[in-house]
Every structure is written in C-alpha cells, then in structure tokens.
Amino acid sequence: MGKMLDIVKERNPELVRTAVELHQSGQIRPDTYVVDLDRVRVNARLVKGCGDRLGLRLYLMTKQWNRNPSINRTLAEEGLDKAVAVDAEGAIILNRHGTNVSHVGHLAQIPRHMTETIMRMEPEVWTVYGYRNAVFVSETAQRLGVEQNLLLKVVGPDDMAYTAQEGGIPLRDVVEVGRRIRDLPSVWVVGVTGFPTMTYDFDSRSIRPLPNMASIAQAAKTLESELGIEIRQINCPGTSSCESMEVISRSGGTDAEPGSSLWGMAPQQLFGGDVGTPAQVYVTEVSHYASDRVCVIGGGFYPDSRVEAWEIDEAFVGSSPETILEDRVRAEAPESNWMDYYAWLYPGAGRPLNAGDSAVYFFRPQIFFTRASHVATVNGISDGSPKVEAIYDRGNHLVSGS
Numbered sequence: 001m002g003k004m005l006d007i008v009k010e011r012n013p014e015l016v017r018t019a020v021e022l023h024q025s026g027q028i029r030p031d032t033y034v035v036d037l038d039r040v041r042v043n044a045r046l047v048k049g050c051g052d053r054l055g056l057r058l059y060l061m062t063k064q065w066n067r068n069p070s071i072n073r074t075l076a077e078e079g080l081d082k083a084v085a086v087d088a089e090g091a092i093i094l095n096r097h098g099t100n101v102s103h104v105g106h107l108a109q110i111p112r113h114m115t116e117t118i119m120r121m122e123p124e125v126w127t128v129y130g131y132r133n134a135v136f137v138s139e140t141a142q143r144l145g146v147e148q149n150l151l152l153k154v155v156g157p158d159d160m161a162y163t164a165q166e167g168g169i170p171l172r173d174v175v176e177v178g179r180r181i182r183d184l185p186s187v188w189v190v191g192v193t194g195f196p197t198m199t200y201d202f203d204s205r206s207i208r209p210l211p212n213m214a215s216i217a218q219a220a221k222t223l224e225s226e227l228g229i230e231i232r233q234i235n236c237p238g239t240s241s242c243e244s245m246e247v248i249s250r251s252g253g254t255d256a257e258p259g260s261s262l263w264g265m266a267p268q269q270l271f272g273g274d275v276g277t278p279a280q281v282y283v284t285e286v287s288h289y290a291s292d293r294v295c296v297i298g299g300g301f302y303p304d305s306r307v308e309a310w311e312i313d314e315a316f317v318g319s320s321p322e323t324i325l326e327d328r329v330r331a332e333a334p335e336s337n338w339m340d341y342y343a344w345l346y347p348g349a350g351r352p353l354n355a356g357d358s359a360v361y362f363f364r365p366q367i368f369f370t371r372a373s374h375v376a377t378v379n380g381i382s383d384g385s386p387k388v389e390a391i392y393d394r395g396n397h398l399v400s401g402s
Contacts, residue, residue: 005314007270008362009325012036012278017321018378018386019283020358024319027388030285031299032374033367035065037074037389038382039279040263044078046275047258050242054249059084059103061237061259062094065280066367069097070377070390070401075262076100082124084237084257088114090368093396095121103257106153106193106237107165109133115140119148125233127151127193129167134181141186149190151235152178152223156215160196168194174219175226182227189223191233191254192216198238198247200267202309207244207268213251220252241266243274265364271309282365286317286357287342294353298340299372301333302365316360317345317353324360329353331361339371367394374399 008016019034028034051058060083065071067090072083082102085091088110091101101118104110106127110118115136119126126148128134134150141148155161155168169177182189194212201208213236220231236253238244241261248256260266263279270278287295296315304310318327329351333343347353367373377389390401 004270004310004362005316005328008278008281012039013325014381014384015039015279015281016316016324016360018381019281019360020316020318020321020324021386022376022378022388023283023285023358024321028283028376028391029374030283030297031372032284032376032391033065033280033282033300033365035068035071035263035375035377036279036381037070037377037379039277040071040074041078043262043264043276043279044075044080047242047261048079050245051256054245056245056248056253057233057255058082059255059257060262061086061240061257062099063090063368064259064265064366065263066373066375066392066394067093067097067099067396068375068377068392069099069396070375070392071263072097072099074377080258080262088118091118091121097396103127103235105133106151107195110136112136116144119144119146123148125149125151125190125235127153128181129153130169131177131180134184134187138184138187146186148187150181150187151191151193151233152181152189152219154192154194154216154219156211156218158211159194159215160210160212162196165195171215171219174222178223178227178229182229189229191231191235192219192223193235193237196238197236197253198244200239200272202267202271202307205272207239207247209247209251210238213253217252239266239268241268241274241276243268243272260364267307267309278362280365282361282363284343284359284361286345286353286355286359288355292346294345294347295342296345296359298334298342300365300367300370301340301343302363302367302369303333303336304364310364312343312361312363315345317347317357319354319357324358331359370394
C-alpha cells in the first residue's frame with residue numbers, strides 16, 4: 001500500500017511540501033493540481049532530445065493536464081509546439097490559447113458540421129476512420145480552397161481497443177478504402193495511425209508493441225505497394241516517452257505523441273527505469289467527519305481502475321509543510337460510477353484530523369475528464385523559492401497569474 005506516495009516522496013518531496021504551503025496560505029483553493037514547471041521543463045528537454053536523436057516527429061498529448069495554457073507555453077519554449085487534439089472541443093480550447101493544433105481527428109472524429117471550424121486552424125494532419133469521414137474533410141477543403149493531409153486509422157483483426165475508443169478501417173479493406181479516399185479532391189493520404197500501439201508490461205517492466213503496431217506498419221506497406229501512395233507518417237501513439245520512442249523507431253514509426261511523460265507520469269517512468277520526474281500532485285482539504293471516515297473535498301479525482309499499481313489508497317494529510325511527508329493516512333476515492341463530491345480518509349483511532357487540513361494525493365490523472373479541478377503551475381520549487389505562475393479553472397479560464 002502507498003507505493004505511489006513513496007514514489008513522489010522520494011523523487012519530488014518539495015512539490016508535496018509546496019502544495020501544502022500554497023493551500024495552507026490560501027494561495028490555492030482545494031481541488032487543485034499543483035504542477036512543478038521546473039520539472040516539466042527538464043522532462044520536456046529529455047523527451048525532445050530522444051525524439052530528435054531518433055528522428056521522430058512529436059505531437060503533444062495535452063489532455064492529461066486539461067490542455068493547460070501555462071504548461072503548453074512552457075513546453076513550446078522547449079521546442080514542443082505541435083499538439084494533437086483528441087476531440088473537437090480540445091482543438092478549440094488549444095487554438096483559443098494559442099497552441100498550434102497540428103493533428104486532429106484522433107481519438108475522436110471531428111463532427112461533420114465542425115470540419116470548417118477545425119480546418120481553419122490549419123492542422124498538419126487529420127485522422128479519418130473511414131471513407132465518409134474523409135468525404136466530409138474533402139468537401140470542406142474544396143469549399144475553403146485548401147488541401148488537407150490525412151492519416152488513415154487502421155485496425156487489424158487482433159488489435160486492442162479501449163472501451164468506447166473502437167473503430168477504424170479494417171486492415172483487410174485498407175486498399176479498397178484507401179483507393180476511394182485517395183481519389184477524393186483536396187485531400188492527400190500521407191500516413192497511417194492506430195491506437196494504442198504500445199503498452200507498459202508491469203511483469204517485465206518494459207514497453208512492448210501491441211498488434212496494432214504491426215497492423216499500421218503492414219497498412220503502410222500495402223498502401224505504398226498497391227496504390228503507389230507515398231506514406232510519410234506512421235503515427236504511433238500510446239504511452240509515449242523516451243523508452244517507447246526506441247520501440248517506435250525500431251518498428252518503423254515516424255511519430256510519437258508524448259503526454260504523461262512530460263510531467264513524469266508514464267508508467268515506465270514511475271515503475272521502470274525511464275527518464276523523467278513526477279511533476280504534479282493533487283491537493284484538497286479535509287471537510288468533515290462522517291462516522292468512521294473523514295470526508296475531503298472532491299472534484300478532481302480520476303479513477304483509473306485498469307491498473308492496480310496506481311490505485312488511490314493513501315494521502316499525505318496535515319497542515320505543516322515540514323512534517324507532511326510523515327503524515328500518511330489510508331485513503332479511498334469514489335469509483336467512476338459515483339460523483340466525487342467527497343473522497344474518504346480513514347485515520348483510525350488516536351489520529352484526529354482537522355477541518356482545513358491539506359490532503360495531498362499522487363495518482364495518474366487525466367484532468368480533462370474531471371468535473372471540477374483547478375491547475376496551479378509553479379516555478380521555483382526546485383530552488384526553494386516557489387512562485388505561482390498561473391491558476392486556471394476546469395474550463396481553462398485564468399483565475400490568477402498570467
């Protein structure tokens with residue numbers, strides 16, 4: 001129990017102390033993700049260095065930090081200035097805040113009557129799951145007098161798909177569908193993609209390619225040999241980091257889409273030997289007692305039940321930054337079918353908690369999925385002079401800072 005807390009205590013203890021200091025002083029509200037921008041910057045340099053060395057194109061996967069403008073600006077300063085938008089909403093938010101929207105349509109297809117809005121953002125590539133989706137893009141490109149590069153999402157017979165993320169062009173049909181899309185006006189097929197293409201194996205503590213990787217590699221060869229399409233991009237998303245980029249490169253891929261690794265939350269960083277340091281914690285506040293449990297204010301808990309290793313089972317709880325790392329309490333958070341108005345602490349007999357105490361959690365979040373949550377980005381944690389750079393709310397409205 002508590003392995004996640006051990007990880008952040010060992011690798012970034014000052015972030016935990018800073019989160020308590022900011023909360024207890026009223027500089028941040030409860031239900032806030034506190035982000036160490038210094039560590040984000042270092043992680044970005046490592047990831048970009050790996051991509052440059054291997055000759056890979058990198059698109060930012062920003063949903064984990066809710067497309068936060070402050071984090072995105074920091075990453076752009078380190079040369080990571082192209083983002084993938086997993087849905088139309090994400091594209092609009094990224095574009096509104098000046099982030100370069102470079103890949104759209106994957107994981108969610110762009111709705112038909114939003115194609116013009118998204119195309120005016122001038123994305124480099126647009127993923128389509130089938131012929132009709134490509135027709136919508138083609139019609140819009142014709143109307144605007146532009147040309148749009150397409151990636152075909154391809155699905156092999158043994159490929160993996162997460163629930164509610166299914167779909168794509170069956171590998172057996174890629175020539176037929178690819179030919180029809182190739183012949184559409186104002187669009188160009190330039191590559192293929194799939195998802196996920198890799199996974200972290202907790203038993204071997206290493207990244208391994210999924211059948212999806214072989215499927216898109218085969219699709220690329222088939223489209224080139226049978227249709228004469230020049231495939232310039234083999235896009236390989238899923239748990240992208242330095243370690244996984246090595247797998248992408250060996251497998252013939254051209255693109256990676258780092259997200260979690262940029263704030264040190266990829267499983268190969270937390271539990272394996274990949275480079276990168278944790279750069280976020282979630283801080284909230286003790287609210288009240290409810291019989292044998294203590295309720296803390298919720299809004300930002302993300303239940304990822306697929307992996308036992310990062311279940312929420314402990315939190316740091318207290319009011320003193322100096323002692324917070326020794327004040328651990330058994331914890332539990334609501335499952336995905338319950339709204340997280342509150343989460344629970346179980347301090348046990350003889351361990352009183354007080355309303356207003358800080359509760360600091362370390363788990364693997366996807367903030368865009370939460371119902372509330374502020375994000376506070378902080379500079380200077382590493383040198384002992386923390387300063388809040390910016391605070392944004394769940395809708396990416398600036399609350400304070402710049």
